[in-house]
Amino acid sequence: MNTYDIIIVGAGPGGSSAARVAAEKGLKTIFFERGRKPGEKNSSGCGLGPRMFRDFPDMMKGLTPEKCPSMRAGSAARCYFINEQDTVAGYLMSRPTESVSYEPAKSWITMNCYRSEFDPWIAEIATNAGAELKNSTLIVNLLKENGKICGVVDEHGEKYKAPIVIGADGAISMVAKQSGLRTKWSQDQITATLQYDFKAPPGKIDDIMGDETLAVWWSATFPASYQVFFNDGFHQGLGNWLNKWEKNPLYYLNKVINLKYYQRLLRILEAEPRELQSHLLPWLEYPYNTHTDGVILIGDAGGFPCPLEAEGIYPAMVTGKIAAEVAADAITSNDVSKNKLSKFDEIWQTTSLGDDFEAGEELYNIWKAMPFSPKETMTWFIPMLMEALGGIYDWSQPHPKRVRQIAAKIKSYMPQALPFMMKYVFPLVAKIFEDDLDDMMNPQKLMTALPKVMEMLPKKKKRRRGT
């Protein structure tokens, strides 16, 4: 029998973060990876935000291009807007704005790197701290004594014993299932996400994309597609909840690739497809059932990806760290009960992750109803937005007439836009600003005011000079 203080199933960023903290606290720690090395089973390239470097400073300063050659940081992001005719109707490039308050975040938005480099690097920090990493090992069950969880069993029947098991084993979590915390996600709690990796010469990426680090392709014919640039390549991917696919997911991803604009981009970047990847990504309103007697779930296994954009690395590392701290305290006080481990929820809820989930339901709802409902929403949203952004570029009419045409067209989208705003936008705004918007949230007041405002828009004009 192999006996430990703490067992961590999974050596992704969450598992390694937990393993490192546990080892530093003097716990005899083991963590398991089913791949030959951490990261080789993972396909969600890291877009690491400044918050990673703010909250894990001593660790992140060690991340260098020598350790992680795919690293690429940048300060610009682009939104492309694709209409129902599969035409790029416009795009918007933006940089950090004047309201950004954290100094480093003024000069870059994300640092991107491949998981095949990032995950081994962070696992090494944990092993350097004294944690034992067992690669190429699939954990197939929890070890139980008198109904109490007391360790894990690997695929060869080898047993490992510890009073606490951390489930860091991803979307389809054996630990969640065998501990009774969750049998399966429901179809509206998890997304199927797939992506191509393209290789491209670093010089081409720099010349053509400048310091752009990511792009989102918002579309009326496929769910929003993300593009993330690394040193010598990029990901193009998309996802949607399991119950929202009308056709095979690859059909939609190929629609992105087959945009005329995209084909041109591939040509000038001299890009070639290099890998096809697919994974499940939990995306829910609020994490629940995160712990029970002797078990804590972290990262994707616990449903922690950010409710706005489903980024999962940072939430996994935050929850991993907290889980290890709570576990260490529980072990010291010889109490690993569910009640004792509820400290885990209490603590993560006070972090920036907890702040994000405070508006989790509203973020989740609007996101699901908008970029991930291309047919229902984006078919009117994109032309409406493009009227506002680009409608003025028409030199066939007098400009005032053109403005009236644009206003009339925008007004014509209001039967779709107003109910959407009522249902999704105002609840989110109200959630974020809390009490300040009570009046705005009063549907009666709103409904009496809005039509009047809309009525005022395109009216028959008065002539400035006498008739």
Added chain:
Amino acid sequence: MEIQRDGLTKHVPGTGDFIKIDQSKCNGCGLCAKICIVNLWGIKDNVAFIRDDYKENCLECGNCYQVCEPGAIDFSYPAGGTGVVYEQG
């Protein structure tokens, strides 16, 4: 342009069986066939089947397991150190 999938995925052999279908539970809805990125599933006589060569092609995403409402698909991961490898994930 159709991107050719050949050569875009890498696998280490020796996975063992890691996807099983209980055909008595299958209701023939076909969601597994619709959701699989690499088209490993088919429907015959109103019952789902998985291709014989799935072990060399599966991306281990678990889409089929997750989408199956009647719970007819049992998914575990391949033996440690085998199966799909992502070099640029």
